[in-house]
Amino acid sequence: MSVALFPDMIVNGITIPSAAIAAEAQNHHAPKGKPGLAWRMAARALTVRQLLLEEAQRRGVAAVPEEVGAGRSETEDEAQIRALLETAIDVSTPPEEAVRAEWVKAPDRYRAPPLWEVSHILCACDPGENEGAIGAKARADILADAAHKGLRRFADLAASDSDCGSKANGGALGQLGPGDTVPEFEAALRLLGEGEMTPAPVRTRFGWHVVRLDACAEGQVLPFDTVRPKLAEAMEKAAWTKAARSFVDGLISAAQISGPDIRTI
Known part of the structure; x- marks a missing residue:
């Protein structure tokens, strides 16, 4: 029996057709000559979307679509995923001493524009x-x-x-x-x-x-008090991204998935 080069994904019994993955793959860039990587990236993106929607439904998360740009609002699915992540991921503002410690590592990185x-x-x-x-x-x-x-x-x-x-x-x-x-x-x-x-x-x-x-x-090295707000914001965003990745990895690990290997991406 032959195996499809680019098969469907099956996520907790729900089929994500190969045609949908092919369409999504156009949004993902991979090194020349490695179309399989773009396919796997697309398969992961659609799998994660499916798992997040399932988790939102399991938790009973409801959301109203918000405007995200001029003349464009979230879809219902996008709103539900956003609300889920807001509920599931709680990252606190980094303490002053942590922000200062990050700045002290290399204050020369933080300069006024040249x-x-x-x-x-x-x-x-x-x-x-x-x-x-x-x-x-x-x-x-x-x-x-x-x-x-x-x-x-x-x-x-x-x-x-x-x-x-x-x-x-x-x-x-x-x-x-x-x-x-x-x-x-x-x-x-x-x-x-x-x-x-x-x-x-x-x-x-x-x-x-x-x-x-x-x-x-050359721009002057900026003092800590000038840098602190943006540095704290960057650290908080980095922590949120790490927590979100961990949350998604947990959903993937607990799911029944067949198709391209998406766990190593």
Whole structure:
């Protein structure tokens, strides 16, 4: 008798069809060439959902769906699972001494955001225009080469060739912090030391940039009293996640389950 490669799950006598698992698998990412892992992750997710609903019904948990976003409310099942977890998992706020002990382990981790002084040369192009992007990249390569070789001053190149309004200031954008620029631009900045330029132009939705980090001020280490509220919240969330995982593992251990192995995920 042949065995299905991707079988149904049977959870306490309830069948979760392979088609439902296949649909759920699209929401789970696995390494290339390992589709079985995404399948098992999906099977676990649907199994856990079934077990949580069964446990909510066993305990007589009732819940009213809440709004979770603009124009979207929980389904009845989502509301029941939320109410169950609120009932079953009780995590207290960590005591002051525990929060302080966590901070003392590495206070250097908790800093104010850095400030960067940045200059750039922009060769603008429409993100959807392939031919224009190629031309902008070629122009950016020429400008980057001239800047790296010192053929002209960076500020002069920006003033004469940049497509950004900052050209009036020699390409200077002033002080920037995390989140002030698009992600690709910020990622390039974080790789630079003071006075360094990007080795090649950087592509963003605005075009191609030659970027120079003029100065960098590392954020100051934050005092414990400033860090404490967010650190305590993070510790409480971590404790809740651990408790929730333990609760779910207990439901899985007590259940009658046949199908893909979901216990090692």
